[in-house]
Amino acid sequence: MTSRSTRKTARTSSEGRAVARTQTLLKGENGIGTVRRTTLPGGLRIVTETLPSVRSATFGIWANVGSRDETPALNGATHYLEHLLFKGTAKRSALDISSAIDAVGGEMNAFTAKEYTCYYARVLDTDLPLAIDVVCDMLTGSLIDAADVDAERGVILEEIAMTEDDPGDCVHDLFAHTMLGDTPLGRPVLGTVDTINALTRDQIARFYKKHYDPTRLVVAAAGNVDHAKVVRQVRAAFDRAGALHRTDATPVAPRSGARTIRTAGRVEVLGRKTEQAHVVLGMPGLARTDDRRWALGVLNTALGGGMSSRLFQEVREKRGLAYSVYSYTSGYADCGLFGVYAGCRPSQVHDVLKICRDELDKVASEGLPDEEISRAVGQLAGSTVLGLEDTGALMNRIGKSELCWGDQMSVDDMLARIAAVTPDEVREVARDVLGQRPSLSVIGPLKDKQAARLHEAVS
Incomplete structure (x- = not known):
């Protein structure tokens, strides 16, 4: 049984300035299923769910950006960027990123949707610090190298071709276009051959800088995890990257709106x-x-x-x-x-x-x-x-x-x-x-x- 709780705690600096706020959102029995949230001064939110009975942990970072945030010329940029964050940072090469998780028997992946993107790694609980370091490094320190942009372009074009070869999958993209037309929600997440071929390194780098601000990110971890330790490790990783420099920043609110679909009989x-x-x-x-x-x-x-x-x-x-x-x-x-x-x-x-x-x-x-x-x-x-x-x-x-x-x-x-x-x-x-x-x-x-x-x- 899990109950709702709103208990809040705040740590302060020696000057009395609040530096973090922690809330227990759901209180589980004996700590099992307890969900906590800590909001850091840079606007980064960290949520965890504790399950002491398991030996695994999954760590992920969610970005409040999807294909609906793209202009027609940038269609496919969110998914393109998802690929590029695996290609290397100042600290790790692409091989270093993949081999670090492979070496401990973990799995790492990402997915792009119309309204969000998620990067995650699932590992043994003892290897959670490694997963946190690797995924945070990817999100905060990607190089977006021009050579990688050119090399990955071919990979994404093959992914588009693979999707088009599966009509049972492709028909859902067609249905979205039928219902929503040539709008951000009606366009394919992968982009098109034309838009992918036209995207440049500078366009993607600007997209990265705009949408991967800590205020637009949510860190999530579930399994045999300790909330306080996860917060310390995530904060250290973001601090090393200089990503929490805006101490007065607050998280962006969830998307909202009142779009009406008027399509009928198409x-x-x-x-x-x-x-x-x-x-x-x-x-x-x-x-x-x-x-x-x-x-x-x-x-x-x-x-x-x-x-x-x-x-x-x-x-x-x-x-x-x-x-x-x-x-x-x-x-x-x-x-x-x-x-x-x-x-x-x-x-x-x-x-x-x-x-x-x-x-x-x-x-x-x-x-x-x-x-x-x-x-x-x-x-x-x-x-x-x-x-x-x-x-x-x-x-x-x-x-x-x-x-x-x-x-x-x-x-x-x-x-x-x-x-x-x-x-x-x-x-x-x-x-x-x-x-x-x-x-x-x-x-x-x-x-x-x-x-x-x-x-x-x-x-």
């Missing part, structure tokens, strides 16, 4: 010589701060979240029209998307789309029976807990929560919130979300007559 088709047609049928969803997101999570689970879901049963089990069919939600600071994906033979794409559209319309107008909602609540609660069974997942949870919400929610509180979702709330969000006119994205070898008929699915 159809985008990308012709490819693939064995399957890959389709996403969807509509505007909810922002990640919307209180109705819990009900939407239950609705999403019931519709396409597992083998017992409606779409899986109707499309795959009863008719055998697809191997993969599911629904999903994407929540951003100011808007969201709801989508249904299916991969099927091109000759059956219209049958699959009709079934999916009929089910969405039926649930929007009639709602879901209590039995399906109850089963979805249980499935969502169970998958939530099972998804937090390792220190990497815990680090992701506390780091993303701090960056995106500025607060922490215990697992018990999450389960209570899911359990509190009522059938009426699920039916209401079904009317609001599924009752909208959808849009459609398709990748596959469709003939002209087939492509022309696709508008039937969104009419």
Whole structure:
């Protein structure tokens, strides 16, 4: 059991000036699951979750920058920069960075999303100081060398090509463009061949300097960790880099806004010589701060979240029209998307789309029976807990929560919130979300007559 706490402590210098503030955000039993936050004078936030029973620790640094922060000319710069931070610092070469973690059996990686970027290392608890030193060095001391920029350009172009070779992945980028158009959220995280070829070392270096300020970073560590030790080690690493020189700086607030997606009835088709047609049928969803997101999570689970879901049963089990069919939600600071994906033979794409559209319309107008909602609540609660069974997942949870919400929610509180979702709330969000006119994205070898008929699915 974990309870919420707001106890605060502040250390002061000999002049009486506050130099750090520590808060216990969630109080666990016997220290297990306790989440603490320390905010340093330079605006850097450090959050930890303590699990003394494990022998591993995951350390990560989250940056409040993603592809939505890019101009059209800089599309792909955030992901490009993610690659370059592994290429070397004044203290370590690229080989030094990778071999340091490999030598202790750890793993290190990073990922870029539309609204944030994360760099992390998972190691034995005894090797946490090494992981802290290496990752902090990468984030604060990257050289962004011109030769590395040129060499990594080819790697990123290959990554773009690899993604384009996977239509089941590429169709989700197409759907984002269908729904959000030529906007930062509608553009691909990886960028395009043209934008990557055009990016220069100076552009990327300026992007790095602007967005990797400590006020825009969150440090997160989970596992067998001691909060005070993590704070001391992180602070020492940032001090060595001279990154905490602004003693009066405060952390940037979580993103906010009120973007409205007005897209309805749009159809985008990308012709490819693939064995399957890959389709996403969807509509505007909810922002990640919307209180109705819990009900939407239950609705999403019931519709396409597992083998017992409606779409899986109707499309795959009863008719055998697809191997993969599911629904999903994407929540951003100011808007969201709801989508249904299916991969099927091109000759059956219209049958699959009709079934999916009929089910969405039926649930929007009639709602879901209590039995399906109850089963979805249980499935969502169970998958939530099972998804937090390792220190990497815990680090992701506390780091993303701090960056995106500025607060922490215990697992018990999450389960209570899911359990509190009522059938009426699920039916209401079904009317609001599924009752909208959808849009459609398709990748596959469709003939002209087939492509022309696709508008039937969104009419």
